[in-house]
Amino acid sequence: MNSYKIKINEWVKNGKSIKELAEKAGINRSYLSTYVNNIDNLGEGTVEKVETALHEFFSKKKVVNNSISFYNTKDAMKVFALLDEIANTKEIGYICGNTGRGKTWAVRKFCDANAYNIIYIRCDESFGVRDLIEEIEIALGFNESYGTTRKRVRKLVKHLIQNPNYLLIVDEADKLLRSFTSKKIEVIRTLWDEVNEDGLFQRLGIVLVGEESLPTLLQQGVNMKEETKRVSDRIFSGVTLRGLEQEEITDILDGLDIDVTEEASNRLIKRGTGKNGNLRLFIRTLKNCLKLAHSNDGDITLKTVEESIKMLAR
Template sequence: MLINQIKQMMADKELTQTQVAKECGFSAGALSSFLKGTYKGDNDKLEAALQSWLDGQTQKTAVFVSAPDFVNTPTASKIFADLDFVKMFGKMGVVYGASGVGKTQSARQYTKQNNNVWMITARPSICTINEVLYEMALELGISDAPKRAGKLSRMLKTKLSGTKGLMIIDEADHLPLKVLEEIRILQEDSEVGFMLIGNDKVYTQMQGGFNQQHQFARLWSRNAKKQSVQKNSKQDIDAVAKAWSIDLSDSKLMNALYTIGQSAGSLRALTNYLQLAGLTAQARGEGITLPLILSAQKQMEC
């Protein structure tokens, strides 16, 4: 029976009714009624949409090779340690460096694993004081947050104070000095940890270029932790390869992974290649080999 199949798939993949309804294009209320057998609308249309969704999920389960949810690499462990420090002591820190080395994924995993850790992402549309403070408020569960910066700041100070928590701001290189100063003051007033994550630009902005004088001095001196991650180590690549069940004793294959994983984009690119290679490997009923990885690399770089 379709209802039982839908319920089983939701249980197996730990999906909520809201998620399934959104993917099928109708309301969570309609799905809830259907699963209870009380839906009064067009049951044929809804059943067709659910059957199509179920078929898609079954196909994914059969042929799709996904990346491991998270690989705890040595680099990730270092980032975790810095996040622990700024959270424990209510300090401000920055993790900066090349893209694709695992900074964001490490921060997301840390957020999942720890209480009172919140994470927002700055971007061109979220880089003013109002927008950044409002994003923090939403992350903290303040659904009726005001739009005025002053009121927002006071509300956030009250909400954060005493939590012994940590606010992580990813893509912080988008933030100008005025916003960084607002964050510094909020961090000091609330006495919770703040970690800024981004590329090298966030480091130079907080440093004031190469000049630590004048308006940048207060900001720069508050940074208790400064972690640079410019590329991944061979140990990082080993951890990723092990997570994908690759034979680490195959020196030719591993040397190729080191070359890929320590170049621009590093772990992100390597994971993409492994995912595509894994699809082919599974279809053939074999393990991931060097030719499959190189073929995936060639396809994705075209």
């Protein structure tokens, strides 16, 4: 699913109609409906015109009042493209980036807006092999399962062969590699190998999501164990998130329904970019700015930004 269809799905999920979107974006209603439901029935030139109008419309307003909608950053678009690719090729891929870059935000948005069969699990430091298997079982709707690790893995493999075309997303996957055992990541490799029969069939795609160190951890292996490197050898493609760019923050601020002073804008840009800035800090700070500005019926000033930052530190 392309990025414009994701935005349209989000629009409809918010209780708005295709008719309203067509009117606001200046698109022929019939063309927009066909674009959503059967794009192959539109000519290349018409598709281009529809997408140009959608781009212009969705770029105008990213933030309204105190509610910040999802913003399609360049990083988010890379995440969408990678997930879409792996969902279709059934290979193994990765998404990595430092804390606060918006990895989980973009992944969850993709999951919410897509019709793919998605298994989403999020790991933590306490995960053992059985915990990992149980999370996948729960995501698939299994009843409480018992038996040895191997027996439960075989059950998962059988189900995924009988019900192909799943995309397994393992968030915080680097935490599976920060221990003295490679057994957890070996479960992931085993699922892909046995469901896809070593790549002969395309039944299951897997995307590992984690910190920027994830590719290195996969290449080096857990304590240099060969089992972990086996996963690295199967990686088809991956993306590294680089964070917000100044122009992206400027676009977001331009979409506000209140004015932002130049000093405040520069402070927010610093908050969202550079070595110490990230998407999470920027969005949380901006939410507080909007709350303060609207309660005071004023603009967002440097003082507003500084006060918003102090609120986060409390």
